[in-house]
Amino acid sequence: MHQVVQLLARGTAIVGGLVLVGLVILTTVSTVGRELGIGEVNGSYEILEAGVAFAIFSFFPVCQLYGAHATVDIFTSKLPGRLNRLIAAFWEVVLTAALILISWRLYEGMQRYIGNGETTFFLQFPVWWGYACSFAASVVTCIVAVYCAALRIRESLSGRDLLPTA
Amino acid sequence: MSNLELGFWSFPILLIMVLLRAPIGLAMLLCGFAGWYFAMGGNPNVLLNKLKSETYTQFSSYSLSIIPMFLLMGQFATLSGMSSALFKAAESFLGHRRGGVAMASVGACAGFGAICGSSLATAATMSKVALPELRRYGYSGGFSTATLAAGGTLGILIPPSVILVIYAILTEQNIAKLFLAAFVPGILAALGYMLTISLYVRLYPASAGTRPPQPMSERWAALAKTWPVLVIFGVVVGGIYLGWFTPTEGSAIGAAGTGLVAVLSGSLNWAVFRDSLLGTARTTAMIFFIVLGAGFYNSFLALSGVPQFMADWVLGRGFSPWFVLSIILIFYLIFGCLMDSLSMILLTVPIFFPVISAMDFGMSPEHVAIWFGILVLIVVEVGLITPPVGMNLFIINAMDRETPMTETYKAVMFFVGSDIVRVIILVLFPAITLFLLPG
Amino acid sequence: AQEVTLRLHQFLPPQANVPKLVLDVWADKVEEDSAGRIKVERYPSMQLGGKPPELMDQAIDGVADIVWTVVGYTPGRFPSTEVFELPFMMTNARAASRAYWEMFETHMKDTEFKDVHILGTWVHGPGLIHVNKEVRTPSDMEGLKIRGGSRLANALLEKVGATPVGMPVPAVPEGLSKGVLDGTTIPWEVTAALKIPELVDNHTEFTGNALYSLTFVLAMNKDRYDGLPDDLKQVIDDNSGVEFSVFAGGTQADSDGPAREAAAARGNNIVTLTEEETAVWKTAAQPIYDEWVAEMNEKGIDGQALIDEARMLIDKYTE
Numbered sequence: 027m028h029q030v031v032q033l034l035a036r037g038t039a040i041v042g043g044l045v046l047v048g049l050v051i052l053t054t055v056s057t058v059g060r061e062l063g064i065g066e067v068n069g070s071y072e073i074l075e076a077g078v079a080f081a082i083f084s085f086f087p088v089c090q091l092y093g094a095h096a097t098v099d100i101f102t103s104k105l106p107g108r109l110n111r112l113i114a115a116f117w118e119v120v121l122t123a124a125l126i127l128i129s130w131r132l133y134e135g136m137q138r139y140i141g142n143g144e145t146t147f148f149l150q151f152p153v154w155w156g157y158a159c160s161f162a163a164s165v166v167t168c169i170v171a172v173y174c175a176a177l178r179i180r181e182s183l184s185g186r187d188l189l190p191t192a
Numbered sequence: 193m194s195n196l197e198l199g200f201w202s203f204p205i206l207l208i209m210v211l212l213r214a215p216i217g218l219a220m221l222l223c224g225f226a227g228w229y230f231a232m233g234g235n236p237n238v239l240l241n242k243l244k245s246e247t248y249t250q251f252s253s254y255s256l257s258i259i260p261m262f263l264l265m266g267q268f269a270t271l272s273g274m275s276s277a278l279f280k281a282a283e284s285f286l287g288h289r290r291g292g293v294a295m296a297s298v299g300a301c302a303g304f305g306a307i308c309g310s311s312l313a314t315a316a317t318m319s320k321v322a323l324p325e326l327r328r329y330g331y332s333g334g335f336s337t338a339t340l341a342a343g344g345t346l347g348i349l350i351p352p353s354v355i356l357v358i359y360a361i362l363t364e365q366n367i368a369k370l371f372l373a374a375f376v377p378g379i380l381a382a383l384g385y386m387l388t389i390s391l392y393v394r395l396y397p398a399s400a401g402t403r404p405p406q407p408m409s410e411r412w413a414a415l416a417k418t419w420p421v422l423v424i425f426g427v428v429v430g431g432i433y434l435g436w437f438t439p440t441e442g443s444a445i446g447a448a449g450t451g452l453v454a455v456l457s458g459s460l461n462w463a464v465f466r467d468s469l470l471g472t473a474r475t476t477a478m479i480f481f482i483v484l485g486a487g488f489y490n491s492f493l494a495l496s497g498v499p500q501f502m503a504d505w506v507l508g509r510g511f512s513p514w515f516v517l518s519i520i521l522i523f524y525l526i527f528g529c530l531m532d533s534l535s536m537i538l539l540t541v542p543i544f545f546p547v548i549s550a551m552d553f554g555m556s557p558e559h560v561a562i563w564f565g566i567l568v569l570i571v572v573e574v575g576l577i578t579p580p581v582g583m584n585l586f587i588i589n590a591m592d593r594e595t596p597m598t599e600t601y602k603a604v605m606f607f608v609g610s611d612i613v614r615v616i617i618l619v620l621f622p623a624i625t626l627f628l629l630p631g
Numbered sequence: 632a633q634e635v636t637l638r639l640h641q642f643l644p645p646q647a648n649v650p651k652l653v654l655d656v657w658a659d660k661v662e663e664d665s666a667g668r669i670k671v672e673r674y675p676s677m678q679l680g681g682k683p684p685e686l687m688d689q690a691i692d693g694v695a696d697i698v699w700t701v702v703g704y705t706p707g708r709f710p711s712t713e714v715f716e717l718p719f720m721m722t723n724a725r726a727a728s729r730a731y732w733e734m735f736e737t738h739m740k741d742t743e744f745k746d747v748h749i750l751g752t753w754v755h756g757p758g759l760i761h762v763n764k765e766v767r768t769p770s771d772m773e774g775l776k777i778r779g780g781s782r783l784a785n786a787l788l789e790k791v792g793a794t795p796v797g798m799p800v801p802a803v804p805e806g807l808s809k810g811v812l813d814g815t816t817i818p819w820e821v822t823a824a825l826k827i828p829e830l831v832d833n834h835t836e837f838t839g840n841a842l843y844s845l846t847f848v849l850a851m852n853k854d855r856y857d858g859l860p861d862d863l864k865q866v867i868d869d870n871s872g873v874e875f876s877v878f879a880g881g882t883q884a885d886s887d888g889p890a891r892e893a894a895a896a897r898g899n900n901i902v903t904l905t906e907e908e909t910a911v912w913k914t915a916a917q918p919i920y921d922e923w924v925a926e927m928n929e930k931g932i933d934g935q936a937l938i939d940e941a942r943m944l945i946d947k948y949t950e
């Protein structure tokens with residue numbers, strides 16, 4: 027189970043990372059082309075915006091899996107391990123709920139743009155395309171988040187660390 | 193309860209959640225949710241509708257896309273062998289002096305900061321190269337880790353800088369001008385750290401060893417090997433400043449160039465490349481979750497009218513601008529002991545910036561905004577090395593398990609002192625920050 | 632005493648022309664006419680979150696109660712409004728805004744804008760070309776890189792052999808200064824803030840019909856409007872509609888004059904094409920009309936009828 031989730035999270039992040047590298051190349055080629063007078067990739071900023079949104083959404087699963095979110099540990103670190111695990115489990119569950127809420131609303135946002143025919147300004151591709159890619163990545167985030175929340179609860183019940191830390 | 197009261201109540205609640213170890217982005221998001229919910233009279237519809245587009249909009253941002261690109265650039269820079277080239281060059285010039293290897297570490301950090309937009313990455317990367325060398329030449333554990341933790345902050349103080357990008361977006365300022373303004377204070381920081389080192393080794397002669405000087409020819413040869421850093425920094429920061437391209441384009445070119453150097457250095461195989469993508473992914477998601485939470489929370493604060501109220505209140509009291517500025521900077525120093533810099537900037541700049549920009553410092557509004565940005569950048573960066581919560585301290589201590597944290601805490605206070613002296617100088621003489629700027 | 636608070640959200644800073652001269656005036660008037668029972672809270676610069684293209688949805692969803700937005704920010708959603716953005720359609724902002732309101736009421740109110748309560752519809756003053764060489768004929772545009780102000784302005788640029796460049800407005804000065812752009816289309820009003828006359832020396836105006844214009848709306852959340860007590864609804868009604876639209880468009884266009892004078896005072900070359908010279912451009916623009924009508928037909932809208940009606944109304948209201 028753990029290996030499947032890990033593969034899913036890492037695989038998604040790598041796909042997102044490759045998209046990011048692709049955007050780096052696209053933007054570089056476009057910019058260098060323009061400066062050298064060869065001509066730029068006109069409207070590439072709209073691809074960049076949609077692509078980077080997908081990349082960021084696809085980076086969430088690994089962030090979730092490795093517990094990489096920024097926290098302030100100073101006070102809780104003084105607490106006994108049992109209580110500490112309980113607190114971690116609590117926030118993991120709340121975080122998972124928030125991520126599911128975000129994904130659900132993202133889906134509704136996508137539905138709205140499918141329905142209203144809105145396109146981007148310059149390249150005029152449908153806005154919902156960007157939403158759809160991002161939503162797919164955020165579904166993976168939800169799966170990984172639910173898995174992590176379940177493990178954190180088990181950690182707090184069993185008193186053993188199960189998840190990797192950053 | 194009025195919206196204003198809601199806004200004020202959200203501060204202690206946010207703080208309690210953060211201190212109870214809630215992910216900071218989540219705490220802000222929850223406060224934003226609750227704020228919009230109650231401000232709409234207990235109706236969740238507005239909140240739910242707002243969420244339909246809020247996340248996608250925050251993430252599909254042309255200007256914020258600089259952040260993953262600079263992070264990727266930092267990852268590639270780590271692999272490209274530039275960090276060790278920089279260290280060797282600095283070490284060959286400074287290594288034979290008393291405390292020289294430590295000074296060289298700071299110098300190399302400054303050089304690495306010129307191609308890396310993040311403090312943590314600079315601290316971690318340079319530590320890999322410099323920590324073993326410092327220990328080899330007999331530098332004490334706490335002094336070594338403290339030096340690298342402080343040196344790491346140069347990653348953000350010297351442009352390019354992720355924090356300055358966020359500040360520029362929050363306050364609608366020109367990123368290129370902020371980068372330019374950060375340059376001299378960044379150099380001052382490096383010089384200040386070197387001065388601190390020479391003071392420290394005089395106070396604690398046992399904490400540092402020496403080695404014989406190297407011939408000049410070897411020094412120049414070592415320096416020559418750092419040319420890719422110079423070229424990339426020149427093209428990225430110079431190009432952004434001269435208007436050849438936008439900061440986003442510059443970050444892409446920087447990432448592409450650094451990636452190319454990494455490929456040519458032969459160290460970029462698939463496993464390494466994959467790890468650099470995963471490293472970028474983790475940090476990017478961490479940052480953007482905070483960006484999302486802060487965006488939501490800040491829209492609620494605007495709705496509640498808190499920033500406007502605070503600005504009116506401070507102005508109504510007739511406080512001197514310098515007094516208000518000092519209070520704000522001290523606030524950052526204190527909270528920097530607890531919170532990470534990005535969260536602090538995202539959380540507080542929307543509240544403090546209207547206050548500062550409404551006051552008369554005898555400068556143009558743009559200059560005030562840039563100067564304040566650099567000051568805030570420095571004080572939040574001090575937070576990275578102030579005990580007890582200093583991200584740079586944690587990172588380096590994790591790489592040097594033998595040195596107890598308390599040793600690092602003791603030695604790093606000297607660098608914190610140097611930071612505070614620098615902040616005072618920059619507050620008293622705004623021209624140091626602003627003289628490079630046109631008009 | 633205050634009973635109703637309306638949140639007005641928009642994307643410009645408070646000191647810009649439209650917030651200062653149109654929206655604040657409107658909001659103050661509403662507050663005054665309601666004897667203080669309505670308070671209009673003003674949120675400039677997208678303070679309530681989101682990007683400008685989302686303003687319309689924020690009004691529909693109630694994130695804001697009232698928004699001011701550029702209809703063209705959401706391409707594809709309000710296609711009928713584009714009839715006023717067609718090249719060489721508008722003459723002056725007052726006439727076009729009046730025609731826009733009239734056609735909004737007959738054609739768009741219950742269709743494209745059915746989810747929101749519209750308070751005003753207007754266009755900005757005549758859009759023109761600002762460029763680094765003298766432009767008199769469409770062929771002078773050959774090979775120039777120009778930022779077009781609207782989807783249809785971009786289409787026209789392509790027709791005359793120029794390259795439309797996709798770029799947000801704030802990036803225009805930088806684009807012009809480093810030669811990424813040879814020019815831009817924009818009304819005079821905005822040129823001062825963007826320092827256009829200092830960056831390019833030539834401006835080409837047209838006689839009769841203007842090159843292009845953008846359409847704006849002031850939109851209110853529907854439930855919010857419906858939920859107002861009748862007398863406050865009346866206050867809103869009294870301050871919205873055709874007269875407000877003409878005031879808004881007219882006020883915006885009145886800022887064109889001083890900006891044009893400033894360019895002239897710098898010694899810039901302002902070319903005003905004669906009616907005959909403008910006619911050449913209109914001919915070049917004809918394919919845009921045909922394509923637009925075809926696009927509208929695909930959406931089940933009689934584009935030609937909209938064009939004819941808009942022309943008729945604009946002529947009628949142009950003195």
Ligand code: NA
Pocket residue numbers: 304305306307308309310346347348349350351352353
């Ligand atoms: Na840097």
Ligand code: NA
Pocket residue numbers: 528529530531574575576577578579580581582583
């Ligand atoms: Na700290």
